[in-house]
Amino acid sequence: MSAKILLIEDDDILGASISDLLHLENYHIDWITNGQKGLEAAQKGIHDLVILDVMLPAKNGFQVLTELRESSSVPVLILSAKSTAEDKIKGLKLRADDYLAKPFHLEELLLRIATILRRSKSQTHEIQNIKIGASLINFNQRSIESDGNESIQLTEKEADLLRLLISNAGKILSRDEILDRVWGANNHPTPRTVDNFILKLRKHIEEDPQNPKHLISQHGVGYGINL
Structure with a gap:
């Protein structure tokens, strides 16, 4: 983009x-x-x-x-x-x-x-592997490996979204900024697209997706990540 x-x-x-x-x-x-x-x-x-x-x-x-x-x-x-x-x-x-x-x-x-x-x-893009909770994110393989579970393959956009959040760890990024940086200004997904991707990633990474500790949200603002 x-x-x-x-x-x-x-x-x-x-x-x-x-x-x-x-x-x-x-x-x-x-x-x-x-x-x-x-x-x-x-x-x-x-x-x-x-x-x-x-x-x-x-x-x-x-x-x-x-x-x-x-x-x-x-x-x-x-x-x-x-x-x-x-x-x-x-x-x-x-x-x-x-x-x-x-x-x-x-x-x-x-x-x-x-x-x-x-x-x-x-x-x-120098981030290659990083541990989040019990999950190991492998950006070279675009996969998530958790203790005792099979490796989960990430889509390109899922990996790009995770990479963006990790590169800005500790900050809350707005949905619009995430859309612009991951999907590009010439594409036209909606803010709900970001919500859906975050929900899916939480299922892969969080021990309790309903009470996330790593992929966090700030109501009315956007999303961030705690490493």
Whole structure:
């Protein structure tokens, strides 16, 4: 599925150029021109990458990144008219994933985006085996093995859903975010689809599916996992 990118850039001409280019490359783009509103959008946790300008109204890019890193590890690519080593070091110390000085070629921007997303995807998919309660999840085999029981085969979507929850252990993900990340924005399952998948996975993993300890829910919000 196509990556979802949040662009926080107040320059109308540059923002439009980047947005149009990424649309042509089949990325899903949300473009915001205000630092505070951009932070609020980034904190929703629905994006695969944030492209963040430094000089922004309401809250500058370094402030946005500082607050974002309190709750999120989403990859961040900083764009800045400041090309000094000090500013680049500051951004990287705040745990930006990359720093691109203006002016830049759009082709270079595309290459850096692809590199960051590829690295992020690799880190997400490095989970191979993990124990949840009495169940061993084997992502290479797409199977669940429980003590004294036969191995259960997972569908691709079941494995993707489990991988997403495990990668965000301790967090509650909304149904919409799960749908977007597992099924993709171009598909049209309903939130009930997520509920049904969770119910099925609970039967495989939980000792008592009616009182789950691992695949948990927060009423009106979504689902998470306790490892």
